[in-house]
Amino acid sequence: MxxxxxxxxxxxxxxxxxxxxxxxxxxxxxxxxxxxxxxxxxxxxxxxxxxxxxxxxxNRSARSLASARSRTILVLVPSLTNTVFIDTLVGVEEVLRVAGYQMLIGNTHYSASEELQLLRAYLEHQPDGILVTGLSQPPEFGAILEKLGIPAVYMMDLTDDGRLCVGFSQEEAGAAITAHLLARGYRRIAFMGAQLDERVLKRLEGYRATLHAAQLYDAKLEFLDPSPSSMQMGAEALERLLREHPDCDAVFCCNDDLAIGAIAQCHRLGLAVPDRVAIAGFNDLQPAAWTTPALTTVATPRNRIGAEAARLLLERIAGLVISAPRQDLGFAVVARGSS
Amino acid sequence: MxxxxxxxxxxxxxxxxxxxxxxxxxxxxxxxxxxxxxxxxxxxxxxxxxxxxxxxxxNRSARSLASARSRTILVLVPSLTNTVFIDTLVGVEEVLRVAGYQMLIGNTHYSASEELQLLRAYLEHQPDGILVTGLSQPPEFGAILEKLGIPAVYMMDLTDDGRLCVGFSQEEAGAAITAHLLARGYRRIAFMGAQLDERVLKRLEGYRATLHAAQLYDAKLEFLDPSPSSMQMGAEALERLLREHPDCDAVFCCNDDLAIGAIAQCHRLGLAVPDRVAIAGFNDLQPAAWTTPALTTVATPRNRIGAEAARLLLERIAGLVISAPRQDLGFAVVARGSS
DNA sequence: CCTAAAAATGTTAGCGCTAACATGAATAAG
DNA sequence: CTTATTCATGTTAGCGCTAACATTTTTAGG
Incomplete structure (x- = not known):
C-alpha cells in the first residue's frame, strides 16, 4: 500500500x-x-x-539547506519607533534587496540582554552576516559570532579595534554642537540627555570636553534621565532646568525629540527662543526644520550609514579583503533659528 | 575514495x-x-x-522544508518612513514574536505594481500568511493568494466583502474631523491632501459628504497633490491656499505632516492659529501634541490594528473559524488648540 | 583528421528536519 | 491471565535544492 x-x-x-x-x-x-x-x-x-x-x-528553505547559505542578514536596532534607526534600516534594505539578500530585523529595545537573546533566537535562520547598532555588546555576543564565523558590521559609531564599522564620531558631534553654541556667545550651556545609551553618553563626553576646555563646565547643568526620551520629557526637563538654573542660556538636547518638547515648553512659558534660552537638538529629523524657530541640530548620515554598512558586510561575506575597516561618514552642524 | x-x-x-x-x-x-x-x-x-x-x-530552513510550514508572515506596508506604518509593524511584531513566527517586511512605496512584485518575490519564503495594508490591490494579487491558499488579513480599512480586515472607517474619520470643524463654527473649510492613496481619498469622501450635507462644499477649496506628502508641502500648500482663497477659515490636512508644515507656515506668515485659520491633521503622531498651538487631529489605533490583524491571521492559519471577519477598532477626534 | 582541453549537461547524494507509519512497552478492562 | 488500548519511542522516506563528481559534447590546436 x-x-x-x-x-x-x-x-x-x-x-x-x-x-x-x-x-x-x-x-x-x-x-x-x-x-x-x-x-x-x-x-x-x-x-x-x-x-x-x-x-x-x-523554495528558499531548500536552497538554504542545500547550499548552507541563507542569504539572510540579521539587523539589530535598539528601537523601531525612533526614526533614526528606521532611516538606517531603509538604507540597509535598499542595498540588500538588489543583492538578493533578506533582512531580518531584531528590535533590542535598548537592552543588552535582549540583544543577546535576539541573536540566539535568530541563529535559527543561519544568517550569513549581521549588522549591529553600536559597539558595546556583551562579551558573549562577540564570542558567538566568532565561534560560528558570522561576519558583523557595527553601525552608528567608530572604533579602531579592527571591527568593521560605519558611522561617525558621536563624541566629536557632541563637541561640535557645543562649540557652535559657545561660538554664538552662550556661556551657561546645559545638557539634556535621556535614554542614556552609549551614543548619548559619548555626545555627553564631547559636550563635557568642550566646556572644560572653555572653563565653562558645570556638572549641575547636566540633566540626565535613563528612561526613554520623548517630547514630553523635553518639555518637563526644560522647565525644571530653567527653574533650578535661571542663568542657563542654552540647552544641548541629546536628540531632536527632547529639543522639540523643550521649544514647545518655551512657548508655553512665554520664553523667547533663542533670546532667553537657545535650544539645540541632535539628528535633524524632519520636524526639526519646522519648529518655531527652526531647530539647530546635528545632521547625521543615517541612511548612508545603513547602506554603506550593508555594502561592507556583503563584501566581507563575498570574501573580499576590506582595506578600510573603519568608515567615518561624518556629520554636520545645522545652524537654524533656535540658537 | x-x-x-x-x-x-x-x-x-x-x-x-x-x-x-x-x-x-x-x-x-x-x-x-x-x-x-x-x-x-x-x-x-x-x-x-x-x-x-x-x-x-x-535549523529553520530544514524545518520549513520538512514540515511545509515556514512560520513566516509577510507584511506589506506602503512606507517605512511614515510612523503610522511603523506603529502598525510594531503591533504585528509583538504578536508574531511570541507565537514563534517571523515577520518579513515588504515596502511597497505606495505602488500597486511594486506590491505585486514584492508578493511574487516573497513567495520564495513560502509565507504561511500575509498582512496587507489597504484593500485595493490589483486583481492578480488576490488571485495569487487564492491559488496558493495563502490566508490574508487586510489592515487599516474596513470592507464587508468577506475578506478579513482590521481597521477603522477612513471615510467616517474624515467626516468626523470635518464635522468637528463645522461645530467649532468654521464655514470655509479646505482639504489639503497629498500622497493620494485609497485612505486619503476616503477621508476626502468623508470631508465632501459632510460639507455637502451642510451645503458648504466648494470644490475649489480642495488642494490635492499626488506626490509624497511632507511638512514642506504642507507649508507651501497653506500659503497658496490662503492666497487663492483668503476667506478660507480652516484646513483639514489629510495627515499630521502636512498640518505641522501648515502651522509652521502660519507662524512665518504671522497668521494666528486658529483665529485666522484653524488647522486639523490626521493620525495623532507624537509631534502633533507639541506644535504651538497643539494640533487638533484624529487619533488612530495603529498599534492595535497591527496586533489584532496578526492575531486574526494566526487564528485563521490555525484553522479556527473566524466569527467576525471585520474588526472595527474605531478612531477618536482629538481636539486641541489649533481649532 | 586526431587529440587535448574546455564547455555543457547529467548523476548521485545529502543538507537537517519532520510526516507517516511501525513497533514495543505499559496500562486497562474483562 | 489474556486481549484491547494507550503511550512512548523508533524506522523510513522525502521535503526541494545544490555540491561534488562524472560524463558527454564542442571547440581548439596542430
Missing part, C-alpha cells in the same frame, strides 16, 4: 518538474537560474520560458 | 547528534522540543539538558 504523499509547500512547482517539462535535468534548471553563463543560450531560453509558463517559484 | 564532505551551516550541531549524545533517536529529540508532552518526563529532561550542553540551534 502506497503511503500518503507528504504535504507540499508553495506553488507546488519544483525544479524537477520544470526540468521534465523542458526536457533537461533539475540541476540544469538550477544553473540556468543561478549561473546563467554556465548554460548554453538556446537551452537557457527554453528553460526560462518554461519557468515563466509554469509559474515556478524557487 | 570518499568524497569531500559538504559544507554545513550554523552551529554544526544537529538533531541527530543530540540524539546520539542523549542515547535516543533524532525524532525523539524533535518531539522533546516541539511537542514535549509526547515524550516521557525523564527522557525529556535528559534531552533538554543535552540540547543545552551542546548549544543546539534548530
Amino acid at each position: 502506497p503511503r500518503k504523499p507528504r504535504l507540499r509547500s508553495g506553488s507546488g512547482v519544483t525544479l524537477h518538474e520544470i526540468g521534465l517539462a523542458a526536457g533537461v535535468s533539475a540541476i540544469t534548471v538550477s544553473r540556468a537560474l543561478n549561473s546563467p553563463e554556465r548554460v548554453s543560450e538556446a537551452l537557457r531560453n527554453k528553460i526560462l520560458e518554461t519557468v515563466d509558463r509554469l509559474g515556478y517559484v524557487p | 570518499p568524497r569531500k564532505p559538504r559544507l554545513r551551516s550554523g552551529s554544526g550541531v544537529t538533531l541527530h547528534e543530540i540524539g546520539l549524545a542523549a542515547g535516543v533517536s533524532a525524532i525523539t529529540v524533535s518531539r522533546a522540543l516541539n511537542s514535549p508532552e509526547r515524550v516521557s518526563e525523564a527522557l525529556r529532561n535528559k534531552i533538554l539538558e543535552t540540547v543545552d550542553r551542546l548549544g543546539y540551534v534548530p
Whole structure:
C-alpha cells in the first residue's frame, strides 16, 4: 500500500518538474537560474520560458539547506519607533534587496540582554552576516559570532579595534554642537540627555570636553534621565532646568525629540527662543526644520550609514579583503533659528 | 575514495547528534522540543539538558522544508518612513514574536505594481500568511493568494466583502474631523491632501459628504497633490491656499505632516492659529501634541490594528473559524488648540 | 583528421528536519 | 491471565535544492 504523499509547500512547482517539462535535468534548471553563463543560450531560453509558463517559484528553505547559505542578514536596532534607526534600516534594505539578500530585523529595545537573546533566537535562520547598532555588546555576543564565523558590521559609531564599522564620531558631534553654541556667545550651556545609551553618553563626553576646555563646565547643568526620551520629557526637563538654573542660556538636547518638547515648553512659558534660552537638538529629523524657530541640530548620515554598512558586510561575506575597516561618514552642524 | 564532505551551516550541531549524545533517536529529540508532552518526563529532561550542553540551534530552513510550514508572515506596508506604518509593524511584531513566527517586511512605496512584485518575490519564503495594508490591490494579487491558499488579513480599512480586515472607517474619520470643524463654527473649510492613496481619498469622501450635507462644499477649496506628502508641502500648500482663497477659515490636512508644515507656515506668515485659520491633521503622531498651538487631529489605533490583524491571521492559519471577519477598532477626534 | 582541453549537461547524494507509519512497552478492562 | 488500548519511542522516506563528481559534447590546436 502506497503511503500518503507528504504535504507540499508553495506553488507546488519544483525544479524537477520544470526540468521534465523542458526536457533537461533539475540541476540544469538550477544553473540556468543561478549561473546563467554556465548554460548554453538556446537551452537557457527554453528553460526560462518554461519557468515563466509554469509559474515556478524557487523554495528558499531548500536552497538554504542545500547550499548552507541563507542569504539572510540579521539587523539589530535598539528601537523601531525612533526614526533614526528606521532611516538606517531603509538604507540597509535598499542595498540588500538588489543583492538578493533578506533582512531580518531584531528590535533590542535598548537592552543588552535582549540583544543577546535576539541573536540566539535568530541563529535559527543561519544568517550569513549581521549588522549591529553600536559597539558595546556583551562579551558573549562577540564570542558567538566568532565561534560560528558570522561576519558583523557595527553601525552608528567608530572604533579602531579592527571591527568593521560605519558611522561617525558621536563624541566629536557632541563637541561640535557645543562649540557652535559657545561660538554664538552662550556661556551657561546645559545638557539634556535621556535614554542614556552609549551614543548619548559619548555626545555627553564631547559636550563635557568642550566646556572644560572653555572653563565653562558645570556638572549641575547636566540633566540626565535613563528612561526613554520623548517630547514630553523635553518639555518637563526644560522647565525644571530653567527653574533650578535661571542663568542657563542654552540647552544641548541629546536628540531632536527632547529639543522639540523643550521649544514647545518655551512657548508655553512665554520664553523667547533663542533670546532667553537657545535650544539645540541632535539628528535633524524632519520636524526639526519646522519648529518655531527652526531647530539647530546635528545632521547625521543615517541612511548612508545603513547602506554603506550593508555594502561592507556583503563584501566581507563575498570574501573580499576590506582595506578600510573603519568608515567615518561624518556629520554636520545645522545652524537654524533656535540658537 | 570518499568524497569531500559538504559544507554545513550554523552551529554544526544537529538533531541527530543530540540524539546520539542523549542515547535516543533524532525524532525523539524533535518531539522533546516541539511537542514535549509526547515524550516521557525523564527522557525529556535528559534531552533538554543535552540540547543545552551542546548549544543546539534548530535549523529553520530544514524545518520549513520538512514540515511545509515556514512560520513566516509577510507584511506589506506602503512606507517605512511614515510612523503610522511603523506603529502598525510594531503591533504585528509583538504578536508574531511570541507565537514563534517571523515577520518579513515588504515596502511597497505606495505602488500597486511594486506590491505585486514584492508578493511574487516573497513567495520564495513560502509565507504561511500575509498582512496587507489597504484593500485595493490589483486583481492578480488576490488571485495569487487564492491559488496558493495563502490566508490574508487586510489592515487599516474596513470592507464587508468577506475578506478579513482590521481597521477603522477612513471615510467616517474624515467626516468626523470635518464635522468637528463645522461645530467649532468654521464655514470655509479646505482639504489639503497629498500622497493620494485609497485612505486619503476616503477621508476626502468623508470631508465632501459632510460639507455637502451642510451645503458648504466648494470644490475649489480642495488642494490635492499626488506626490509624497511632507511638512514642506504642507507649508507651501497653506500659503497658496490662503492666497487663492483668503476667506478660507480652516484646513483639514489629510495627515499630521502636512498640518505641522501648515502651522509652521502660519507662524512665518504671522497668521494666528486658529483665529485666522484653524488647522486639523490626521493620525495623532507624537509631534502633533507639541506644535504651538497643539494640533487638533484624529487619533488612530495603529498599534492595535497591527496586533489584532496578526492575531486574526494566526487564528485563521490555525484553522479556527473566524466569527467576525471585520474588526472595527474605531478612531477618536482629538481636539486641541489649533481649532 | 586526431587529440587535448574546455564547455555543457547529467548523476548521485545529502543538507537537517519532520510526516507517516511501525513497533514495543505499559496500562486497562474483562 | 489474556486481549484491547494507550503511550512512548523508533524506522523510513522525502521535503526541494545544490555540491561534488562524472560524463558527454564542442571547440581548439596542430
